[in-house]
Amino acid sequence: MDALGQLIGPYLGQITFGGLAGFFAGYALKKIGKLAALVLGLFFIGLQLLAYYGYVQIDWTRIQASVDPLLGEEQLRSLWQKFLEVLTYNAPFAGGFVAGLVLGLKKG
Template structure:
């Protein structure tokens, strides 16, 4: 049996597309879509991102701090005993590159104040909750 011809009213085709778009929205789109102001969206996303990072840092932080601290102490003793020779010029060059990264980070913080404040607050909540 043949399919019936759909009844399409070309005058309402734009409304049909709007209805179709509403049906295809995800949970994220619906939730973020309810927040009307751009600054509010930045604050919420920054807070959530900071919380996730804070929980991760709290979980991994103790092991990483122990390993990093122990490694620095071992490197210091090895340098003092003459097993390792440190190339200080190369370290200074590496620090110059990190200065550029820090400048870019500070520019981002200045341009995205709401996101940055939310991230810092969320980070502290994440560390405290883990």
């Protein structure tokens, strides 16, 4: 048991720190995402009110045509991979961080 402790001991701290850092990042990210959803939802409601009362005219078909290419499965996967790459850049605790990030996103 002592040999196993010596083998994994140096990595245990990195995994623990990475997991905690990932959890806090995921938790904060989810909270910020909720706030962003609230702001965007209120913005949409405001735009719809302005359109309803004739102050603005919105071309939703053109907006959808502009946004659809950004929401493809491959684009979203690539964005997620780039996001993880940025968050774990030069970090020896990347494995623990990603696991903690997922838990933080679920709990946030």
